[in-house]
Amino acid sequence: DVLIKEMHLDSFGHVNNAAYVQLYEEARWDFITKNGRGLDWILKHQMGPVILDLKVRFKRELTNRERIKIVSKTTEMI
Numbered sequence: 001d002v003l004i005k006e007m008h009l010d011s012f013g014h015v016n017n018a019a020y021v022q023l024y025e026e027a028r029w030d031f032i033t034k035n036g037r038g039l040d041w042i043l044k045h046q047m048g049p050v051i052l053d054l055k056v057r058f059k060r061e062l063t064n065r066e067r068i069k070i071v072s073k074t075t076e077m078i
Helices: 017-034 039-045
Strands: none
């Protein structure tokens, strides 16, 4: 679970677009590491994850101090 904090919000109280990407990146590294492909593995094998495309679809507003869950999946893992 991720807690939406004041630092994620813009001056209107909405989650900033850049904050969404930062939250996704944190969740992505957590997913990678939990699946045995963390930074140590990447440095040892000189191979790592690459984002080729990023699409953000806003389904509803997130509010301050709301807990959310970010779900990750891969299309291919070596």
